Amino acid sequence: MLQLYNTLTKKKEVFKPLRDKTVTLYTCGPTVYSFAHLGNLRTYIFEDILKRVLLSNGYKIKHLMNITDVGHLTSDADTGEDKIEKEAHKEKKTAWQIAQFYTQAFFQDIKKLNILKPNLIKKATDYIAEDIELIKALEKNGFTYKTSDGIYFDTSKLKDYGKLTGMTFEKLNQTLKGGSRIEISPEKKNITDFSLWKFSPKNIKRQMEWDSPWGIGFPGWHIECATLNLKFLAQAFQGKKFVPQKAKTIDIHCGGIDHIPIHHTNEIAQVEAVTKKPFVNFWLHGEFLVLPKGRMGKSEGNAILLKDLENKGFSPLVYRYLILNSHYRTTLEFSLEALQNSQNSLNSLREFVYDCLWCAKQQKNKPRNIISLKKYHQAFQTAINDDLNTPQALAVLWQLTNEYYQLKKDYRLWDKINFREVLKTTYEFDQILGLDLNKIKINPLPPKIQKLIKQRELKRQEKKFQEADLIRTKIEKLNFKIEDTPWGPKIIKI
Known part of the structure; x- marks a missing residue:
């Protein structure tokens, strides 16, 4: 029985897909103006574990991830420059070249981390026509208003706006007003209002801009994710035509906790305003990776990249092990000491697998097995099905290795250990953990x-x-x- 913590209800709930055995899953992809840092990658590892656990429970998965290649401004207040166009000016390249380069870099990183690729990967710039259709539907339903710089969503028109945060509309506005993530614009009716379509600046030609019923411009960041969800998972588009009454609720939507008060809250607002149905059944959010002096981030200027670890001699899977050793809803403090400990642990696991391989190769008989593997299977499954408890799942694997080595001290017991079965069990655990233990081989000696x-x-x-x-x-x-x-x-x- 799989239980997941649902941010929307603030409790662990038994998960079952809404339709048959296929899970519709959406994960927020990267904004491709720079390399993903270790904090970003922690979220993708958590989402990968979720996907592997769903597969282990016998579910099929329709997994969609977006690539934000336009519309993500330097401020959450819908002000500032487009991050990609800003980087294009800095690197003296086109915005399209920047997006393509950092998209490729992102997929290289997730491949190194053994993260399963989504079934569907969609770029925001390929679905501008659908964005416009969704905005038109919001306009028809009375949720929009126009300012000098764009078309905005009036959050006061939605009675349960902010429900993902657990705060009332008034409390959320008050909280964001006191924080640093939202600035007060004199033209916005409410602090929480957000742009659906931004007009291109007067007398300035943007590289990424499109015509629309409201003027030349580009879509807001939040509309992009809502559109892609509605088109590919909720199935509310017939071609480019938006048919809100056909929308289906999505099973799971994931992301980092920083998306809860703004981005994910605004996705819900846009979708539910026009479909009148729940947008997502389960919301899952991963906690921050932090440094001793605070949060890691590009804006903080302290971002550490995967290639930085590689340059120090650590393989990407060592970082994956570090992430697995902490629950996804727990803040994790990064340090090179913790990374070195993960390196040592992963080396020990690899040595264990190598030893198992060697013994399996030498063993002539097939004993029933002195090791009760069933209890380890049950304990491992219980751990991962308890809201993706990877630290406990790892502990089960270490308990197996400890019993293995303890029994091996007595040579008389070797013929009572079924090394092939121990190896098979370890590989099955690693289908969830994703540490590539099945790639360890006994190579011919020189x-x-x-x-x-x-x-x-x-x-x-x-x-x-x-x-x-x-x-x-x-x-x-x-x-x-x-x-x-x-x-x-x-x-x-x-």
């Missing part, structure tokens, strides 16, 4: 090492142990380690 091993074994048989030790030293100098076992020498590349 001819020189094979020759030295044979020489050493001969010396041991002749009881010339001093000479055998000298050969061991030679082998170790060539970066190979020998472990003598009842089934022969096990050779490990150091």
Whole structure:
């Protein structure tokens, strides 16, 4: 039984898809004006775990992710420059080149982190006509008004605006007024009102702009996600024609907690204002990755990138392990010390898998198994189905490795361990964890090492142990380690 914490209801609930066994899942994609930093990537890892857990529970998934390649301004107050156009001026490239470059960089990063790719990946700029149709529907229903710089959504017209935050309309406006994320514009009726369509500045030609019934401009950030959800998951478009009464509620929508008060709240407002139906059944949000001095972010100037870790000698999967070791709804403080601990832990897991592989290869019989793998399966499934509790799931895997090594201390028990089954169970756990443990292989030894091993074994048989030790030293100098076992020498590349 899968339970997930629903931000909308503020409690853990049993998850079941609204229709059959197919889950409709939306995850907010990147704004492609720069590289994704480690905090951004933490969210994508959490969403990947969710996807893997859904698959493990037998569900099919229709997963949509957007690429925000226009409309995300430098201020949440719908002011400032478009982030992509600003970067284009800085790098002396076109906005389209910037978007393409950083989109490719993003997908390279998620591939390195072993994140499963969405079924559907859609760029905001490909669906401007649908954005306009949605805005026209909002206008027809009386939710819009015009200012000198664009068309805005009047949040006071929606009786339950802000419900995702758990605050009333008045409280949310008061909170945002006192914060730094929203500035007060004299033309906005309410602090929480947001742009649906922004007009291009007078006498300035933008690289990304389109004609519309209201004037030349570009869509607001929030409308893009609403449109893509309605078109590809809620199925409320027939071609480019918007048919709100056909909209279906989406199963799950994910993102970072910073999206709750503004972006996701505004997505709900736009969709529910015209469809009159619940937009999403389950909202899931991941917590921040922070530094000792506070939140990590591009605007804070302290963003750490995946390639920064690689330059320090850490593989991307070490970062993935670090993220798995903390629950997605818990703030995680990043440090190189924590990363090094994750490196050590992942190395130990890899050594465990290698040992299992080697023993499985040597084992001739197929014992029933002295290790009760069923209890580990049950414990692991219970952990991941309890709101994606990856720290507990990892703990179950470590309990298995501890029992394995404890039993292996007694050579008489080796024939009572079914190494193939232990390996199979580990691989099944890793289908959720995504640490690529199934890619560990026993590679053929170099001819020189094979020759030295044979020489050493001969010396041991002749009881010339001093000479055998000298050969061991030679082998170790060539970066190979020998472990003598009842089934022969096990050779490990150091």
